[in-house]
Amino acid sequence: MSSSFVSSSINLDESIYPITPSINLIKADELEKLDELGSVEAKAVKKVKSYAARLVDERMRTAEVEIEKQIQQGWESINRWQQETAELRENYINGIESAVVDIVNSVVGQLLNETTEEQKISALVKQLAECKTAPAQGKLYCNPSRATAVRTALSSQRLFWDINSDPTLQFDSLRLESANGEFSIDWEQAVNLLFIDKGKMGL
Numbered sequence: 001m002s003s004s005f006v007s008s009s010i011n012l013d014e015s016i017y018p019i020t021p022s023i024n025l026i027k028a029d030e031l032e033k034l035d036e037l038g039s040v041e042a043k044a045v046k047k048v049k050s051y052a053a054r055l056v057d058e059r060m061r062t063a064e065v066e067i068e069k070q071i072q073q074g075w076e077s078i079n080r081w082q083q084e085t086a087e088l089r090e091n092y093i094n095g096i097e098s099a100v101v102d103i104v105n106s107v108v109g110q111l112l113n114e115t116t117e118e119q120k121i122s123a124l125v126k127q128l129a130e131c132k133t134a135p136a137q138g139k140l141y142c143n144p145s146r147a148t149a150v151r152t153a154l155s156s157q158r159l160f161w162d163i164n165s166d167p168t169l170q171f172d173s174l175r176l177e178s179a180n181g182e183f184s185i186d187w188e189q190a191v192n193l194l195f196i197d198k199g200k201m202g203l
Contacts, residue, residue: 104196105196108194112194117146118153120172122156124172125154126157129159135178137160137178138162140162140175140176142165142166142173143167143171144167147165150163170186173186174186
C-alpha cells in the first residue's frame with residue numbers, strides 16, 4: 001500500500017479524537033531564573049532562622065539577667081531581715097539586762113537600808129580581815145560610838161587588833177594601821193562595790 005493511499009484514506013474526526021497540543025519546552029533562561037529564585041528563597045529562610053536564633057539568645061540572656069537580679073534582691077532582703085532581727089534581739093536583751101540591773105540594785109539598796117549599825121561595822125571588819133595583806137597585829141581606829149560594835153566584830157573574826165578611838169572618823173569608817181601600812185574603809189565605799197554600774201556594762 002502506497003503512502004499516498006494512507007494519507008488520503010484516513011480521515012479522523014477531531015470531535016471524537018481530539019488532537020493533543022504539543023508540550024511546550026522550558027527555555028534555558030527560564031531555568032536560570034528558577035534557580036535564582038530558589039537560591040534567594042534559601043537565603044531568606046537562612047536569614048530568618050538566624051534572626052530567630054539571635055532573638056531567642058537575646059531573650060534568654062535578658063531572662064538570665066532578670067533572674068540573677070531577682071536572686072540578688074532576694075539575698076539583700078534576707079540579709080536586711082537578719083540584720084534587723086539581730087538588732088531587735090540585741091535591743092531586747094539589753095532591755096532585759098537593764099531591767100535586771102535595776103531590780104538587783106533596788107534589792108541591794110533596800111537590804112542596805114535595813115542593815116543595822118552593828119552589821120555595817122561587822123561587814124567592814126570582815127572586809128579588812130579578808131584583805132590579802134591584812135596583818136596579824138595592828139591598831140584599828142574607829143569613831144568612839146562604834147567601839148563596842150568593833151570589839152564584837154573583832155571577837156567573831158578572831159582578830160587581835162588593838163581598838164583605838166578617833167573622833168575625826170565618820171560613824172561608819174575604819175582605819176587600820178600596821179607594819180604593812182595603813183588601810184581605810186567606810187560603809188559608802190563598801191556599798192558602792194555592791195551596786196552594778198550600767199555604764200561599765202554598756203547599758
